[in-house]
Amino acid sequence: MTRRLAAALLLAALLAACRTVPGSGRSQLNLADESALAAEAADAFRSMPRSKDPLAQARVRAVAARVIDAARSDPDFGDPTLPPPSAWEVAVIADDTPNAFALPGGRIGFHSGMFRVATSDDAIAVVLAHEVAHVVCRHGNERVSQRLLAALGAVALDQSMRDKPSGRRQEALAVYGAAASLGLILPYSRHHESEADQLGLFYMARAGYRPSAAVAFWRGFSQEGGIKPPEFLSTHPSDTTRAARLQALLPEAERRFRPWTEPQRASTPTGPIR
Template sequence: MKVIGLIGLVILLVSGCATAPITGRSQIKLVSDRALISQSLTSYRKVISEEKLSTNAEQTAMVQRVGNRISHAVERYLQREHMLHLIDGFQWEFNLIENDTPNAWCMPGGKVAFYTGILPYTHDEDGLAVVMGHEIAHAVVGHSAERVSHVLLQQGGGLLLSGYMKGKDNASAVMQLYGMGSQVGVILPFSRTHELEADHMGLIFMAMAGYDPQAAVGFWERMAANDTEKPPEFLSTHPADDTRIRKIREYMPEAMTYYQP
């Protein structure tokens, strides 16, 4: 158990490096958000040049309209909370890619891509705003930098443990236990925390932009109905569907206080 808890202890010791907006959660960031923006811009340009952009003018305009409204809401919220530094270097951009995969993402720096495959699940602008708010929240709070930091700590812990176990008969078994324990006991739980945090923040951002946050429940129910073969929650990067929907219902009263249609 001491081996499994090693990386968790290290994270707890340094987890006060930053504070997430809205949730107030302490974050560990050994890598700055700003450091990832240049790399993200290069990756985004590569994706946009290689993928086929949608020729559906109406759908493309909807993605850009929702993105602009929510990004402006984010800026208003962060300005009010004196946290505009969280989006230093951001240059918002919203594109719709012709791809049947139900997916969307926002890179550090505010570069957003939606795939046409997610539109049957969003149904309308409110539904699309659920996804937009969620993905933008990941970038605003710096989840990418956090994930990189967790991996660095995991690797560092592994090196320390490897040195300590060198020459011992059970070294191989202990290292395997550390790898599995740190992944299941620390890395994956943090990933699920990021997902729920993005849900929470995304609801508030979309509400501030004038979109009805109650659309989130229907959207995630539709997504859950489409994906019936998921691993157990403790082995997943994402929370279980029933957990996610239950938490969204818990966040809803707060989100509705920001909603002005």
């Protein structure tokens, strides 16, 4: 196979793996097999310790179900192919750091430590809607695809410098590695967070939770201080930047707010979170 043909085939494969992110309209690369990612995520998720508080579990699951329904049915930013709430695994994980995460295949973990910052159903919805938005946007797959591309690029560069002295090869690889992580992975992570914040805000409003809670939540989170946990972390926009951006999106989110029906209200678990 000629080099040009190989390049054309690779390009075709990449284009086939391209997908448009709802909301931002950005095109993204999904090279990894979703079902393989989901199987790997299932093992990791199963091994995490669960909170023993049944009320906390029920409450987080109830909020998640509403948010997932909203993400499935949103005509502008939703994904009708998203599995129904009953097919998701949503759990409170016994961990004192205020954190939450989404894994491919519809799994959401909500740390018990998050209840220190998310003290109302509206605030719990802020966190869960953000995580559901990451799933809708297939950010997990994209992150893996970016690492994959960066690794492929490094291999190609190494091949092309075969005849050069090894010192220069090492140098070129180091520069390439830094460029790949800073230029490719880091800015995309910020995109991911902004996309998840925006879609999450619209989903929570559609699910009947007050979108203004998102601004209050991020302000509270910035005051919580301490060690920043993995998902809600350093490559992310600062909590104050985030709160300001969400504030600007509030009028549109308010228009998307849909109050609960009486049966919905009656079926909601309430009570203190321990």
